[in-house]
Amino acid sequence: MKQQYLRFLLPLLLSVIFSTASAQHQSVPRDGGGYRETPEKINDLIDTRLDVKFDYQKSYLYGKEWVTLKPHFYATDSLRLDAKGMDIHQIAIVKDGKLQPLQYNYSDSLYLDIKLDRKYKGGEQFVVFIDYTSKPNLLHDKPGHKLDGKGLYFVNPKGTEVDKPIQIWTQGEAVSSSCWFPTIDNPGQKTTQQLSMTVPAKYTTLSNGLLISQKSNTDGTRTDTWKQKLPHSPYLFMMAIGDFKVYKDKWRNKEVNYYLEPKYFPYAKAVFGQTPEMMEFFSKALGVDFPWEKYSQVVVRDYPLGAMENSSATLLGDYVQKSPWELVDDPNGTGGTTIAHELFHQWFGGLATCESWSNETLNESFAVFGEKYWNEKNMARTMATPNVMTSYWPT
Ligand SMILES: [Zn+2]
Known part of the structure; x- marks a missing residue:
């Protein structure tokens, strides 16, 4: 039911957004106040x-x-x-x-x-x-x-x-x-x-x-x-x-890479290992395959926000770098939720983009929906197989 709904929704959203995406040039900061209507497009x-x-x-x-x-x-x-x-x-x-x-x-x-x-x-x-x-x-x-x-x-x-x-x-x-x-x-x-x-x-x-x-x-x-x-x-x-030390993973024929500080490299799969499965899940649910040429995630220091869905190269704060022992307390928590959120943005935000920052709620609402959609699937699987996370731990 949800899959059918999304297959209908995505083409509709794409057509609405791209047909109205006529924003030209407006460097108004997000907290500038007021509704930022679509400005005239010159170039x-x-x-x-x-x-x-x-x-x-x-x-x-x-x-x-x-x-x-x-x-x-x-x-x-x-x-x-x-x-x-x-x-x-x-x-x-x-x-x-x-x-x-x-x-x-x-x-x-x-x-x-x-x-x-x-x-x-x-x-x-x-x-x-x-x-x-x-x-x-x-x-x-x-x-x-x-x-x-x-x-x-x-x-x-x-x-x-x-x-x-x-x-x-x-x-x-x-x-x-x-x-x-x-x-x-x-x-x-x-x-x-x-x-x-x-x-x-x-x-x-x-x-x-x-x-x-x-x-x-x-x-x-x-x-x-x-x-x-x-x-x-x-x-x-x-x-x-x-x-950074790069852990190379794969989804279908595309590179999926995890960039971490070298000391966290052994735990790359434990932190990010569900990514290819998420890409498959979202691609099928949306009826539109993951669109970018690769998907990488990099963990950096001093990042003041949670994470950022740059096209094909998501950047995350160092709070997601965890050892397996820390992940015991957070197997599907902050990191997994954030990974799903930023990945869903690769469609909503990256592929289909709001026409001005006054419409940013579209980006974020879809990404939050993506988190919940993944968690629902993952929770059902985790309950069916309680030790599922252990398969991602280094041995
Ligand atoms: Zn977001």
Whole structure:
């Protein structure tokens, strides 16, 4: 009964959301008050290519971006991008592989108002190049605009805390991705993505999509490039960089990976091992297979929220890292519930996305429903087989 209901509901929801997803550009923080109606849509994101490296001493990101856009309908010669508190070094239009500088105004350090080289027709693509520095620790609220986060977080970047790992991670929801790359930071926008990260060679990286190349550099760094072909909203972009040990699991023919601090690696299966079964359960229940190219989960330090459903790369706080003995008291508790919640968001939030943050209740209501739906199934199974969790413990 529930499965039939959901099979009917998902196509309906997708058609409603995508047919009305006409949000253009609105960088209103979530707590800005009032209903945020769908704003006028001037330009659409198509593709975002980023090349980033990091200064751990300063907690800076040095970025180069090639963003492909098109006017949504009417011809326009202007482009507004969200970009919070950055240093902008160059903005240019890309013509036959060459850069042609563009004029822009960035006086408020919130929006890049760019004058294009000419008027572009509705649907006509153009590529803008931006060379910039993101300085998340120097961000501060502006009059009439309260930040809801820094977007990019450096954990123990100078290594001064001996018992704490050195990590970098991002948190985009709601409008914080524009703290680390210029974009139209609105859930009504969707873009494909390619992200190259140059990091100290000893670290592991994670981003959306698939790892398509790794290149060692002569200065002790390595450049990892991740690519996601299915478009998603800017708030779902992610990076995580650190000393993670990766447990490789699988669902059907897709990679399912768990990134943990090395000392928790032996318990990866105990914490995350139900994930492939959840993916199968939700895929069948919804009548839509898990849509992304892989599914990874990474546990990071100092994450202030519970977890975040970045497309194909969920990020979780370190409270889910548990030993088998702690899991005895919480076999299907916090971790399992959160894992189901974030996984269900891969459909509701990631694949079908609310048109503005005033509709975020859609994202969250479906994810909470997913938790309960999984728990109901899992509870019935656990009661039928009381020692089921022991099969996930390391031996
Ligand atoms: Zn949620």
